[in-house]
Amino acid sequence: MANKIARVACREQDPKVRATNFEEVCYGYNLEEAQLEASRCLNCKNPRCVAQCPVSISIPEFIGHVLSGELQAAADTIARDSSLPSVCGRVCPQESQCEGACILGIKGEPVAIGKLERFVGDWKIENGRKDEQRPEPNGHRVAIIGSGPAGLACAGDLAKLGYEVRVFEALHKVGGVLVYGIPEFRLPKERIVAREIDSLRRLGVVFETDTIAGRTVTVDSLLDEEGYDAVFIGSGAGLPRFMGIEGENLNGVVSANEFLTRTNLMHAYDGEYDTPIYAGRRAVVVGGGNVAMDAVRTAKRLGAEATIVYRRSEVELPARVEEVHHAKEEGIEFRMLTNPIEVLGTEKGWVRAVRCVEMELGEPDESGRRSPVVKAGSEFEIECDVVIMALGTSPNPLIAATTDGLETNRRGCIVADDEGRTSREGVFAGGDIVTGAATVILAMGAGRRAAKAIDEYVKSKA
Numbered sequence: 001m002a003n004k005i006a007r008v009a010c011r012e013q014d015p016k017v018r019a020t021n022f023e024e025v026c027y028g029y030n031l032e033e034a035q036l037e038a039s040r041c042l043n044c045k046n047p048r049c050v051a052q053c054p055v056s057i058s059i060p061e062f063i064g065h066v067l068s069g070e071l072q073a074a075a076d077t078i079a080r081d082s083s084l085p086s087v088c089g090r091v092c093p094q095e096s097q098c099e100g101a102c103i104l105g106i107k108g109e110p111v112a113i114g115k116l117e118r119f120v121g122d123w124k125i126e127n128g129r130k131d132e133q134r135p136e137p138n139g140h141r142v143a144i145i146g147s148g149p150a151g152l153a154c155a156g157d158l159a160k161l162g163y164e165v166r167v168f169e170a171l172h173k174v175g176g177v178l179v180y181g182i183p184e185f186r187l188p189k190e191r192i193v194a195r196e197i198d199s200l201r202r203l204g205v206v207f208e209t210d211t212i213a214g215r216t217v218t219v220d221s222l223l224d225e226e227g228y229d230a231v232f233i234g235s236g237a238g239l240p241r242f243m244g245i246e247g248e249n250l251n252g253v254v255s256a257n258e259f260l261t262r263t264n265l266m267h268a269y270d271g272e273y274d275t276p277i278y279a280g281r282r283a284v285v286v287g288g289g290n291v292a293m294d295a296v297r298t299a300k301r302l303g304a305e306a307t308i309v310y311r312r313s314e315v316e317l318p319a320r321v322e323e324v325h326h327a328k329e330e331g332i333e334f335r336m337l338t339n340p341i342e343v344l345g346t347e348k349g350w351v352r353a354v355r356c357v358e359m360e361l362g363e364p365d366e367s368g369r370r371s372p373v374v375k376a377g378s379e380f381e382i383e384c385d386v387v388i389m390a391l392g393t394s395p396n397p398l399i400a401a402t403t404d405g406l407e408t409n410r411r412g413c414i415v416a417d418d419e420g421r422t423s424r425e426g427v428f429a430g431g432d433i434v435t436g437a438a439t440v441i442l443a444m445g446a447g448r449r450a451a452k453a454i455d456e457y458v459k460s461k462a
Helices: 031-038 059-067 071-079 085-091 113-127 149-160 189-202 219-224 256-265 290-301 321-329 440-461
Strands: 141-145 164-168 206-208 230-233 253-255 282-286 305-309 333-335 338-345 351-364 370-374 380-383 386-389 427-429
Touching: 031 059, 031 113, 059 071, 059 113, 071 085, 071 113, 085 113, 085 189, 085 440, 113 189, 141 149, 149 164, 149 189, 149 230, 149 440, 189 206, 219 230, 230 440, 253 256, 256 290, 256 386, 282 290, 290 305, 290 321, 290 386, 305 338, 351 386, 427 440
Parallel strands: 141 164, 141 230, 164 206, 230 427, 253 386, 282 305, 282 386, 305 333
Antiparallel strands: 338 351, 351 370, 351 380
16 A cells, blocks of 8 residues: 555765765655655545645646656646746745645655655756747736745746746845755755746746846836836845844854855855855854754854754744754754843954853743743853854835835735735735745745736736
C-alpha cells in the first residue's frame, strides 16, 4: 500500500561542512527518489492539500505526472498556478500548508509535496520547454511596483492574459526578498531565482531596476502621465524594527535586513568581492523567526560563534521546524526565555556584550502564544561584538506618502481587500505591503488574486 512506504528523506550536506560554506544545504530528489515519494500520494478525491495551498496548485495531478515520469506535464500543471516552483519548493512552510493538510500526516508522515515541487521546478529549469508562448497583446498596460514574490506572481498572470507589464524595482537586481533576504544556502540566486525570473521575461514582462517608487516614479505619474491602466504595489515590508533599548546605536548593532542584504546582493560571502561586512567573533541574533535563522546561520558561515536569543520557549518559535533543526545541526546556540534589555559598549563605541533578563511564560497573548514575563533578579550578560536585530519589519511609508488617496492603517500597511483593491481607483496592492511581513507563498497568492481583479477592472473600463 502506498501509505506504508516511508517518506523519502532528502540528501543534505554534512552539517560540519555546510556550516563553513554557502552552498545549498539540501540536494533535493533525483528521479528515482521523486517517483518513490510520489507513489505515497493517495490521489484523494477531495484533496485537502490543494485547499491549503495559497495558490491552489493541482497537487495530486502534478504528483501523478511525476510518478508516471511525465515531467513536462508535471511542470505544465504547476505552471498553471505558480511561476516559481523551484523557489516555493525550497522556502514555503509546507508543513503548515499543503503538507499540514495531507491525510497521510494524520498517523504518519505527509507526502513531501514541497520537495516534489522543487524537483519538478528544477527539472524544468534544466530540461523543460524554454519557448513560453507570448499571448496576443490585449492593448492594455499595467505597472507593478516591486519585483518580490507578490509582484512576480501578479506580473506572470497578467502577461499570460496579454497585458504589457513593466515591473519597477528599487534595487539593482530583480527578485525582492528572494535575492536580498534569503541566504544563498537556502535559495541559490543565479541557478534558481534568476532563471525562474527569465521565464517571465520570455512571456514579455519588462523589468526596470534602480527605480524608487515615490522618487524616480510615483503611482500618480504612472497612472496620470504614463498612461498605465492600473498599478499593482507589491513592494513588501522592508523597514526594520528595533527594540528601542539603550545601546542600539553602538557600532556592531545592525538589522537582519541590512546584514542579509549586504551578504546576498554584495556577495560578502565570496572572498573575491571586497564587501565591507562584520560578523564579529561572537554574534547574537535577537528574534525567533525565519529571518533570525537566516541571519544566525549566515553569521556562523562568516566565521562567528552565533547565538539566537528569544524571549519565548522553543515551542513558540515562529521559524520553520526544518530551519531550526538545520541551525542546531550547524552548531547554533539557542538561548530561550531570554530578552535583551541593553547593549553594552566599549569606550570606543563598539559592542562588547548584551545585558539580558530571563523570562517566564505567563498567560496567552492575542496571537495565542503565552506572554513572556520577566523573572525577578535574573539579569546576566552575553559577551559579543555583533548584535543582529531580527524583530520583524514594516512597510516603507514613501509610496503611500506620495500617492493621492491611498489609505493606510496604523501599522503603515496599505489597506486593500482580499482581491487587492485599494482606496485609490486603479491601484491594487498585495503581499507584505498589505499584511505586514509574511511568507513568500502568501505574497504570491495575493499577487495572483490581484492580477485577476486587475483584469476584471480593466475590462470593466474598456
